Amino acid sequence: MDNELRLEQERLNRVIETITDQIGKLENEAGQRRKEVIHIRKHFWDDVKVNTDTFDDYLETIIGLRQQAQALSVSQLTHKHSFNRLSILRRMHETPYFGRIDFIDEGASTAENIYIGLSSLTDPSGENFLIYDWRAPISSIYYDYPPGPAEYVTPGGVVRGSLEQKWQYIIRGGAIESLFDTSLTIGDEILQHVLGKSTDKHLHSIVATIQQEQNRIIRHDRGRLLIVHGAAGSGKTSAALQRIAYLLYKYRDRLKADQIILFSPNAMFNSYVSTVLPELGEENMQQVTFQEYLVHRLSGEFQIEDPYDQLEFVLTAEHDPSYQIRSASIGFKTTTRFFDAIKTYRQSLELSGMIFKGIKFRGKLLISAQEMSERFYNCDTSLRFHNRIEKLTEWLIKRIDETEKLEMTKEWVQEEIELLSNEDYQKVYAHMQKQRGFTKDMINYEQERRLLGRMIVRKKLKPLRKWVRALRFIDFTGIYKQLFADSVQIEGKAPEDWEDICLLTMKMLNEGKLFYEDATPFLLLKELIQGFQTNISIKHVLVDEAQDYSPFQFEFLKRLFPSARMTVLGDFNQAIFAHASEMVDFHTLNDLYGPDETDTINLTRSYRSTKPIVEFTRKLVPGSKGITPFERDGEKPMLTQLSNRIELHRSIAAKVADLRKQKYNTIAIICKSAKESAAAFEALSSVEEIKLVKSGSKEYEQGVVVIPAYLAKGIEFDAVIIYDASVQVYGNESLRRLFYTACTRAMHYLYLFSVGNPSQFLVNASEEGVIQTEIN
Numbered sequence: 001m002d003n004e005l006r007l008e009q010e011r012l013n014r015v016i017e018t019i020t021d022q023i024g025k026l027e028n029e030a031g032q033r034r035k036e037v038i039h040i041r042k043h044f045w046d047d048v049k050v051n052t053d054t055f056d057d058y059l060e061t062i063i064g065l066r067q068q069a070q071a072l073s074v075s076q077l078t079h080k081h082s083f084n085r086l087s088i089l090r091r092m093h094e095t096p097y098f099g100r101i102d103f104i105d106e107g108a109s110t111a112e113n114i115y116i117g118l119s120s121l122t123d124p125s126g127e128n129f130l131i132y133d134w135r136a137p138i139s140s141i142y143y144d145y146p147p148g149p150a151e152y153v154t155p156g157g158v159v160r161g162s163l164e165q166k167w168q169y170i171i172r173g174g175a176i177e178s179l180f181d182t183s184l185t186i187g188d189e190i191l192q193h194v195l196g197k198s199t200d201k202h203l204h205s206i207v208a209t210i211q212q213e214q215n216r217i218i219r220h221d222r223g224r225l226l227i228v229h230g231a232a233g234s235g236k237t238s239a240a241l242q243r244i245a246y247l248l249y250k251y252r253d254r255l256k257a258d259q260i261i262l263f264s265p266n267a268m269f270n271s272y273v274s275t276v277l278p279e280l281g282e283e284n285m286q287q288v289t290f291q292e293y294l295v296h297r298l299s300g301e302f303q304i305e306d307p308y309d310q311l312e313f314v315l316t317a318e319h320d321p322s323y324q325i326r327s328a329s330i331g332f333k334t335t336t337r338f339f340d341a342i343k344t345y346r347q348s349l350e351l352s353g354m355i356f357k358g359i360k361f362r363g364k365l366l367i368s369a370q371e372m373s374e375r376f377y378n379c380d381t382s383l384r385f386h387n388r389i390e391k392l393t394e395w396l397i398k399r400i401d402e403t404e405k406l407e408m409t410k411e412w413v414q415e416e417i418e419l420l421s422n423e424d425y426q427k428v429y430a431h432m433q434k435q436r437g438f439t440k441d442m443i444n445y446e447q448e449r450r451l452l453g454r455m456i457v458r459k460k461l462k463p464l465r466k467w468v469r470a471l472r473f474i475d476f477t478g479i480y481k482q483l484f485a486d487s488v489q490i491e492g493k494a495p496e497d498w499e500d501i502c503l504l505t506m507k508m509l510n511e512g513k514l515f516y517e518d519a520t521p522f523l524l525l526k527e528l529i530q531g532f533q534t535n536i537s538i539k540h541v542l543v544d545e546a547q548d549y550s551p552f553q554f555e556f557l558k559r560l561f562p563s564a565r566m567t568v569l570g571d572f573n574q575a576i577f578a579h580a581s582e583m584v585d586f587h588t589l590n591d592l593y594g595p596d597e598t599d600t601i602n603l604t605r606s607y608r609s610t611k612p613i614v615e616f617t618r619k620l621v622p623g624s625k626g627i628t629p630f631e632r633d634g635e636k637p638m639l640t641q642l643s644n645r646i647e648l649h650r651s652i653a654a655k656v657a658d659l660r661k662q663k664y665n666t667i668a669i670i671c672k673s674a675k676e677s678a679a680a681f682e683a684l685s686s687v688e689e690i691k692l693v694k695s696g697s698k699e700y701e702q703g704v705v706v707i708p709a710y711l712a713k714g715i716e717f718d719a720v721i722i723y724d725a726s727v728q729v730y731g732n733e734s735l736r737r738l739f740y741t742a743c744t745r746a747m748h749y750l751y752l753f754s755v756g757n758p759s760q761f762l763v764n765a766s767e768e769g770v771i772q773t774e775i776n
């Protein structure tokens with residue numbers, strides 16, 4: 001083995017030399033390109049002759065400009081490529097590769113040693129691969145097979161052979177620290193090492209230790225929809241991000257990072273995952289929360305409720321008189337039944353029911369809503385709906401043009417002409433000269449008055465034209481309200497409490513506000529009326545924490561991104577939103593694109609938490625027996641029962657101090673709601689540098705944080721402290737999944753405190769001894 005290690009180190013030295021050489025060359029090249037870009041930018045106008053005297057001169061100027069712009073863009077692109085390659089090579093300089101397979105192709109007699117790393121590297125001749133990219137077809141063997149027969153798929157077909165041996169390397173600072181022969185599974189030792197570390201403020205890439213079932217997700221390449229259901233901490237987010245890197249590699253000639261969009265649970269999560277792709281040498285995809293998208297599309301029309309405010313209401317307002325109705329409203333408006341009801345309602349608008357807003361000019365009604373309605377419904381009904389809207393728009397614009405003609409000689413216009421400044425006059429002449437070749441003495445008094453009059457009226461009508469083109473004459477709010485005013489609209493689909501739901505919805509709409517559960521349906525109705533604004537440039541949509549999306553929202557995403565394939569990742573045990581009951585499993589998702597276009601992969605192994613923590617958390621939710629912990633030792637979770645809040649805060653502060661002493665970077669005190677978090681934060685203010693995470697927080701903070709469970713979604717902490725796991729706080733069965741989500745955020749330590757009796761969720765765990773208990 002010693003000899004083997006020596007030979008391996010010698011090879012590594014040679015590889016590092018090659019990397020050093022390539023870095024040197026690229027630095028030169030990148031410097032050169034940079035200079036080029038700066039030069040072109042600086043002298044952009046020197047090299048273009050701007051002359052517009054004749055048409056030929058003008059043409060020459062345009063061509064010159066275009067050539068210059070092209071040269072700049074080519075130089076910028078080459079510079080960017082060199083820069084990206086440089087940053088990858090610099091990373092590889094530290095750790096050129098992490099694995100090796102010895103593979104014999106069918107028909108060959110000797111094994112080839114394939115070294116696997118972040119990116120491919122060839123020797124100076126360019127012919128021999130020193131390292132293969134982890135995403136190259138042959139590298140899949142590393143993740144998929146134990147020694148024995150193995151195969152991989154290339155664009156040219158399947159290559160079969162035999163995997164003789166598989167090796168893992170720990171290389172740091174150019175030296176091989178260890179070398180493992182991993183005959184069966186990949187790197188339990190290395191995985192132990194990686195998972196045992198203290199976390200920092202970002203999620204990291206997992207390419208060196210991707211597990212077989214995760215690799216299936218990463219390389220999945222069939223159908224429109226991939227559903228990944230996985231236990232808490234099973235690597236769904238990680239697999240999603242490596243999948244993006246894989247797709248960007250596989251389709252590098254036709255897929256760009258900005259054609260991929262990741263829907264993430266909250267803004268803080270965006271910063272948490274932001275470094276994974278750059279670590280892999282790829283650019284970040286687009287990232288957005290569903291709320292951000294809704295606000296982008298609907299702001300200005302309504303004040304939209306934040307989903308976390310909706311959740312906060314569900315968690316804390318049990319005693320509010322509207323609580324039951326609101327819950328029923330959320331339950332119904334998030335179903336595909338409501339989606340279909342809205343589609344049917346839109347169809348009914350073809351015959352009647354469209355509501356318009358009259359158009360006024362200078363305080364007088366120009367076109368009444370009634371006139372528009374008549375025009376719309378007298379139009380050729382064989383036309384498509386949005387074409388009828390287009391026709392109506394054209395007609396309105398024509399009416400505005402007529403108004404322009406009629407108004408320009410009116411008295412109010414003449415009066416305004418008198419008040420024009422010299423500057424305004426100059427503008428009109430300049431305009432006339434440019435447009436019609438008039439000179440000043442060619443225009444007589446009458447003409448002048450007409451021209452000035454037209455200018456004044458046109459200016460006044462400009463916002464109106466814009467308003468019409470933006471279809472603001474359609475009363476979308478009124479049409480949405482009508483859905484709740486006329487029970488016929490929803491016939492057959494309405495839930496029991498429909499009348500009360502209608503009253504509650506109307507009250508909000510009348511105040512100019514939109515419940516979160518109404519936002520997507522409202523937008524859908526609007527889109528169905530005005531013609532759906534689809535986004536065909538997006539080729540892949542990934543939805544993380546998918547259990548938090550309603551079937552309604554999925555239908556919407558499907559329509560919004562018609563050219564995209566979708567990867568949906570979630571865990572229904574962590575379904576904390578009010579509409580969760582509709583999505584108990586991802587069954588409804590199978591209908592989204594149909595079974596032939598849908599594949600499902602389950603992840604059952606949990607990597608985040610130590611084995612004792614997983615053994616405890618899986619007792620919290622039914623049907624989670626299948627969850628298997630990764631073998632990583634640690635302390636059993638500890639439940640401390642206290643008699644009052646003073647004791648609670650004293651104990652939590654002492655625990656935090658203890659964890660800090662052990663140098664843990666991230667410690668979260670997780671609460672049920674924002675309300676409880678605010679109170680806990682105040683009571684614990686003596687804890688040094690403690691921070692409160694609120695729904696608007698954008699940065700994932702290290703240190704000690706107080707955070708509501710729903711904002712801790714998708715994120716992990718070295719140690720988790722459940723602020724108050726008492727029956728007082730978690731007595732309601734509907735909070736089971738929220739509680740599970742909170743506990744599964746812990747990597748190394750989990751402490752639960754309870755003022756008085758603990759929640760019934762903890763009974764089984766206590767009885768079965770997967771949690772230690774102390775009463776103080």
Ligand SMILES: Nc1ncnc2c1ncn2[C@@H]1O[C@H](COP(=O)(O)OP(=O)(O)OP(=O)(O)O)[C@@H](O)[C@H]1O
Pocket residue numbers: 191194195203204206209210211214230231232233234235236237238239571607608713714715716744
């Ligand atoms: N193959 C792996 N190698 C190394 N670390 C891994 C691997 N798979 C998962 N992990 C680690 O496990 C932790 C949990 O992963 P991740 O956040 O992707 O899980 P998740 O399924 O999205 O969790 P949740 O649903 O609970 O938010 C992370 O620290 C991740 O780096």
